[in-house]
Amino acid sequence: MTNKVALITGVTGQDGSYLAELLLEKGYTVHGIKRRASSFNTHRIDHLYIDQHEQHVDFKLHYGDLTDSTNLIRIIQEVQPDEIYNLGAMSHVKVSFDSPEYVGNVDGLGTLRILEAVRILGLEKKTRIYQASTSELYGGLEENKNAAGFYDENSPFYPRSPYGVAKIYGFWITKNYREAYNMYACNGILFNHESPRRGETFVTRKITMATAAIALGKQECLYLGNLNAQRDWGHAKDYVEAMWRILQQDQPEDYVIATGVTTYIRDFVKMAFAEVGIELAFEGVAENETAKVVVCNNPEYQLEIGKVVVRIDPKYYRPTEVDLLIGDPTKSKTRLGWKPQYDVAALCAEMVKSDLKIISQTLVVQAEHLVG
Numbered sequence: 001m002t003n004k005v006a007l008i009t010g011v012t013g014q015d016g017s018y019l020a021e022l023l024l025e026k027g028y029t030v031h032g033i034k035r036r037a038s039s040f041n042t043h044r045i046d047h048l049y050i051d052q053h054e055q056h057v058d059f060k061l062h063y064g065d066l067t068d069s070t071n072l073i074r075i076i077q078e079v080q081p082d083e084i085y086n087l088g089a090m091s092h093v094k095v096s097f098d099s100p101e102y103v104g105n106v107d108g109l110g111t112l113r114i115l116e117a118v119r120i121l122g123l124e125k126k127t128r129i130y131q132a133s134t135s136e137l138y139g140g141l142e143e144n145k146n147a148a149g150f151y152d153e154n155s156p157f158y159p160r161s162p163y164g165v166a167k168i169y170g171f172w173i174t175k176n177y178r179e180a181y182n183m184y185a186c187n188g189i190l191f192n193h194e195s196p197r198r199g200e201t202f203v204t205r206k207i208t209m210a211t212a213a214i215a216l217g218k219q220e221c222l223y224l225g226n227l228n229a230q231r232d233w234g235h236a237k238d239y240v241e242a243m244w245r246i247l248q249q250d251q252p253e254d255y256v257i258a259t260g261v262t263t264y265i266r267d268f269v270k271m272a273f274a275e276v277g278i279e280l281a282f283e284g285v286a287e288n289e290t291a292k293v294v295v296c297n298n299p300e301y302q303l304e305i306g307k308v309v310v311r312i313d314p315k316y317y318r319p320t321e322v323d324l325l326i327g328d329p330t331k332s333k334t335r336l337g338w339k340p341q342y343d344v345a346a347l348c349a350e351m352v353k354s355d356l357k358i359i360s361q362t363l364v365v366q367a368e369h370l371v372g
């Protein structure tokens with residue numbers, strides 16, 4: 001057990017919630033920054049949070065925002081963290097095309113604000129910083145893969161969205177502060193990672209929720225965008241373990257965290273429906289592609305053979321797309337001793353099971369057009 005203190009930005013998000021759990025288990029005192037919202041936004045961490053008036057706990061929340069330097073300086077001064085995990089971000093790639101300036105401010109400059117706060121407070125020697133970098137930096141260009149056909153720590157970057165461009169600033173400013181001021185600051189270049197806590201508008205969760213809702217007769221059809229994209233999907237639980245390991249090394253370095261296996265969006269849809277005993281057949285091309293039910297093995301679900309359950313809505317296409325991501329985890333395996341426990345099939349099965357439980361207790365499934 002440790003008596004270290006950690007500060008997590010983005011603690012209310014998917015990764016923040018798993019990381020807080022992991023660090024609390026290890027004996028850390030964990031501080032998290034949450035945004036003020038007009039309704040509760042702490043559902044992923046409510047189980048960790050015990051009313052401070054009732055008893056002493058090792059988990060504390062502070063109101064804050066990555067766009068507000070004074071607030072970040074004040075919180076870091078108060079907390080005096082041994083480790084900061086900067087996970088806060090506007091993390092939706094498609095939405096970043098709609099709010100490019102905001103994403104630059106939060107995801108790009110927000111990283112600088114954390115680094116500067118540590119420097120201003122003279123904590124460079126005490127505080128280690130983890131920056132949530134991303135496989136979106138690579139942009140999926142074929143010619144930038146390594147000889148074995150993967151993206152690794154040496155592959156060139158070519159971001160394809162305002163999100164990716166903002167994150168590339170975060171990547172380089174982290175590296176620059178490490179070199180310029182000798183700070184312990186590292187980038188984890190994480191490939192896509194999912195879980196039952198994944199935001200509902202990312203494609204895996206959108207698919208597993210719709211699979212459950214369609215099977216239970218609460219949704220007619222799932223509308224998706226580009227089915228030809230391929231992603232290297234891991235489980236968020238495995239990936240937060242890697243974040244922690246990155247900050248425990250003697251020297252600060254950057255690491256790729258990935259499974260090394262990539263899957264088409266279309267195949268993830270098939271995998272999710274197969275979990276509930278429904279076999280799908282895809283037909284047609286581009287905007288006219290559909291998937292219909294060809295086998296329904298589960299007598300609980302009343303789906304007729306031939307029913308179309310997946311259609312394309314071009315509004316989910318992106319102005320520029322990242323077609324293929326596949327990461328090379330060799331460095332993290334050899335240097336961090338990190339190995340994922342979940343493969344994509346186990347991940348998908350866990351997500352579908354969780355969503356069947358959630359949707360079976362839900363009266364009205366959220367309007368499809370709201371699930372972006």
Ligand code: NDP
Binds near residue numbers: 106
């Ligand atoms: P989520 O979208 O689930 O969580 C993002 C978190 O950031 C939420 O807590 C959110 O708060 C918070 N946040 C958003 N805007 C601000 C702001 N202005 N100030 C402070 N906090 C803010 O993302 P994930 O947990 O999936 O990802 C964690 C980090 O890792 C992100 O930086 C993401 O870009 C990056 N990443 C994620 C990958 C993935 O596959 N999941 C892969 C590679 C990188 P609220 O709850 O109020 O919205």
Ligand code: GDR
Binds near residue numbers: 191192193227317322
């Ligand atoms: P991504 O994740 O953009 O890779 O970013 P997302 O799940 O949003 O998209 C993955 C791929 O699926 C295609 N797609 C759709 N995507 C969404 N959201 N909705 C759809 O209906 C749909 N149909 C097809 C997309 O075009 C894309 O190719 C995630 C985020 O967590 C980032 O913060 C993180 O940095 C990267 O992963 C690594």
